[in-house]
Amino acid sequence: MATASLHIDLDAILANWRAMDALTGPGTETGAVVKADSYGLGAARVARLLARAGCRKFFTACAEEGAAVRAALGEGPEIFCFAGHAEGDTALIGEARLTPMLNSIDQVTRHFEALPGAPFGVQLDTGMNRLGMEEAEWEGVAPIVLGAGVQLIMSHLACSDEPAHEMNARQLEQFHYMTDGLDVPRSLSATGGILLGPAYHFDVTRPGIALYGGLPFAQATPVVRLSLPVLQVRDVAPGESVGYSNTFIARRETRIATLAAGYADGLARTLSSRATLWAGDIPCPLVGRISMDLITADITDLPDVPAALDILGPHQGVDALADVAGTIGYEVLTSLGARYRRVYHGGAA
Template sequence: MSTGLLSVDLDALVSNWRALDAMTQGETCAVVKADGYGLGAAKVGRALARAGVRRFFVAVAEEGAELRQALGPNVEICVFSGHMRGDTDMIGDMMLTPMCNTIGQLTRHLEALPEHPFGIQLDTGMNRLGLEIDEWASVAEIALSQNCRLVISHLACADAPDHPMNRQQLEQFHLMTDGISVPRSLAATGGILLGPEYHFDLTRPGVGLYGGMPFADARPVAHLDLPVVQIRDVAEGETVGYGNVWTAQRPSKIATVAAGYADGLQRVLSDRATLWHAGQPVPLVGRVSMDLITADVTDLPDLPGSLSVLGADQTVDALADQAGTIGYEILTSLGPRYARRYSGG
């Protein structure tokens, strides 16, 4: 096979959801935006639905429509971006629940789809999406008298447990919502790990389902193996790849591997990332190019047919650290050329 193999362990995904669900007393939902964090929303969604998830979150209505086609009518699909202009027919036809973020969105929804369910997103300090406290005060009575399904907000610093912003947002959420009868939600993965006072009626884990931090106990879900196209002998003093940025300091065996920045291996990983073979680290040498990378396999006892990038030896966050980014970006950048294989679930 000339492309990399992205293996998705749906049993690990479900195990991660169950572990997070066990930490909470309320409903545990699932975030499957960005095509299931790059791993395939349809298959991820089906596995989670079979495990018991009844409410999913996506970023935009188009994602919600695709998920509805995959999952059928028996789950709720909530849209973080709310009721955007031009989305009315899709929201209605596909039975989506928009999280209204502005008074304008709420007005649009109630006028266009007066009996259709919706949610409200509140801004508790992140200054990204949601109604601010004065806006909410002006429409709360109207919104809560309609078919409002839930009221949510989002934590800005949940991956840093000691950050004072967490407590500040928790207090603001209480101030804005205490006393309402509609279910409330504040916690994603990081918020779940902050403890029960952040959980409210439902939680909505995302990256932790897929094996990412801050859920340190998550099982790896994505396993990426890349085929070796060629192995060549390189003499001491010879260079490898674009720009001559790596020079062999000894006689070396260099594997040319079929993946590059078109496949989500960022160019910043040049001459710094680690690949793996049978538990042994293999340094990436030279520049990452569009379709190819090169790795020094001199110290391996056997010449490999493939090298691993993600899996038991290297988590998405370990690779992200080498790239100076976060596991979310690694997952959602995995390219379309990889052959995908799903197991379990």
């Protein structure tokens, strides 16, 4: 088979969600962020898995994602959209029974005029200066919004992956200032905020990257293994080059495996001649330039030619590979290409 296999452990995702849930008290509900197709791992599968386990609140980036999750889940769970009620989304929000997190006075007006009586939440800006209403906007619209039955008030932490950063306490204080005394469920924390402790938990948490095995949840159970099939093997003499631009020159008799994956599949060119692949417990250096569809690895030290090599697995998780690429685990996960054959394990009802 010339298609790489992305193995996804649904039991690990469930264990990570339960671990996040266990970090909060009985008064806090644990939701799940399934945006970007559950960080590339399949939102329909993940949402159904977590709904069976008791998750009742799911968070997506936009209405299109929310509608896909609704189709997978059916009636019952709430599906929130961080982008709110954008222009052109009215029909989709209504048909899929989504809960947009209204980010501005314009969105409040649009939602109330187009879908009167439909559920909604509100997102507040506590200092990140991205989405959400600032303090003055919120003060102006709060009486109308609160009287219309808002489902959830949320904000988002900018520096929660740095526990000692002073921005965390500043945003917490501002969130209290903007929301204390309101009889509405509140949500401030994604994965990093959950790890900051109970003061940040409020009524609803929104774990995302932790579910999929990434930092800052260092105790997460690994979720993915990416196996790349070997398409061809050749012996390269000392002085010969491999790949584009002759960036690798063999210094010894070298056995080179060509594997089916490249930057079109989410393996960044910055990994060229820097990453490591694995044959079981044996490391195999990635050599030469990563191209669109192919990479090459030095398998000289292997006793036999393998059928495939792992670039993600027990010896190298998403954050370790991200360090080599000069990025973050989120980007590694969400870049995993559509050509990979996704193989799901576990997840029994």
